[in-house]
Amino acid sequence: MADQLATGSRRGLRPALPLLLPAYLWLTVAIFLPLSAMVFFSFMTDLPLAGKEWAFTLGNYAAFFSQSLYSTLLFASLRLGLEVTLWCVVIGYPAAYVLAKVLKGRSREAIFLLVILPFWSNGLVRIFSWAMVLREGGILDTALNAVLPFKINIDLMYSYPAVIIGLVHSYVPYMVLTCYLTLQAIDDSLIEAGRSLGASRRQVLRRVIIPLSMPGLIAGSALIFVPVVGSFMEPRILGGRTGTFYGTVIEDQFVAVFNWPLGAALSFILLAVVLIILALAAPVLRRAG
């Protein structure tokens, strides 16, 4: 045993290099270089294109602090991220529990496929199909009015709830998958042990299962919260005028206003804020897990 460990460590990094290299080369080329360029841009007055004059400046970062619009939008986006994450927990965790602990064999595979299905459809298609469902005279409106005896008007399109619905739909599979993995690793005998000691199913859930599946909840929340805070597609298409968030403002800088330096600076402020939040949350969450 000790022998094996020794040879294992002696081999070290070198033999593993051919396996690691492709991934790290790819990450360097595809992410690190463009990201470095973006850091560079964020300190420029203008893009160095078409012979325009440019200089180094902190102005792009200063803009965030001088105009309250940006911080207001950032707070709105953080709130959006929190709400979407919360809904994903509420919807995804029970589904993951049923998948991991209740269903067996064939039916589990079938339900699992349904969870993964959204990943296989194009994001834009998903969002536009929500648009068809949510608008007045759309699928939801028509269906409800066909069933209900009284007339109701359902027009969720271009509203905050529509943005939430679209984002939750896009991101809930992450929560299901991460929670499924941790729930599946919890031995059924722990649940039985809890019940044999007189605990109701609810007490076992609260005192044994949820604490033990905390790593999955945390991983899922991080996977969802971070991209949702910077999301722009769902807010723009489903939110319309109400769908102005921090992510859409950044997108505007890149595709509409062509103020790449400001867009880059706003992106890095977002990155910093998200990292600070995760760092602050980490010890609390670790204790909970």
Add this chain to the structure above:
Amino acid sequence: MAGVQVANVSRSFGAMKALDDVSIDFADGGFYALLGPSGSGKTTLLRQIAGFDFPDAGRIAIGGESVERVPVEKRRIGMVFQNYALFPNMSVADNVAFGLSVRGEAKATIAAEVQRALDLVQLGKLGGRRPHQLSGGQRQRVALARAIVTKPRVLLLDEPLGALDKALRVDMQIELKRIQREIGITTIFVTHDQEEALTMSDRIGILRDGRLVQEGPPEEIYDRPQSEFAATFLGDANIFRGDATGSGIRLQDGTTINAASGASVPAGAKASCAVRPERIQISTGSAKPDRVDANTLEGKVSKRIFAGNSSTYFVDREGQTLKVIVQNTGAERLAEGEPVMLSWSPDSTVLIAA
């Protein structure tokens, strides 16, 4: 504390009859082993008593109260699982406290009870540890403390010593027995280890294919097995098959074997006799048996296995290999290939109806 009555309990999973009309009385304060090969239904029976699963038919009573439709958390049982099932997110003390704390007991009461339970299993100082910091035997003790701290009516153990190594297992057998005596709790204990069943329990129930094969004190089952299965599953046995004569059986080659105990089988019917290997005397051809009605057979040693305090001889005769265990008394050892005379008393022979 309370006794447990299982009456005519059946349970099927699809086409598989896991339990088929099983009835056993577990008296108050007794230590019972449910013994059987895997798939015999012993764990299913334990789970019915615990309440993890409900029988299709039959009655289960704990302390005279029918519980066959009562969910596990309301049955007031204590259970120890094969893999211990300690909560990894809690300290040892919190594990033990779990049952009391879900009941809403006062904090001070819980702390005192937990300490008492941990002292009982000799882990009084380890309350602050996490389960993963304990050895297998220590986890076992924590699981036991957790199961008994709630003062359950019955203690159920599902192969509790299966994951321990041999030496530790023997220690834990003694320990478990001591604790059981000390609190006097009715204990039902599932195992596939016959030695464990023999050494620990007051009574043994042998199960096979969902049916109760035999039930009784270990000595009774060992000395008077009622079936070939019981004879060979609990200990070793030489089995002879033939036709009943009224006082024993006649083998195909005409040899008669007399049996002083066992079932009464009408002459002429098929029957078998069982003899424990340690009850057979083995000697070189000339020696005379010390009783006139003794059973004798001639054979040839085909193999000898020396195990220190005893030797096991395999003796071939008429296409059958018999097993004989001889204590190491210093007597001359027989060589392989040597012709021998086997003899044993009818008192050591059990007649079994086919």
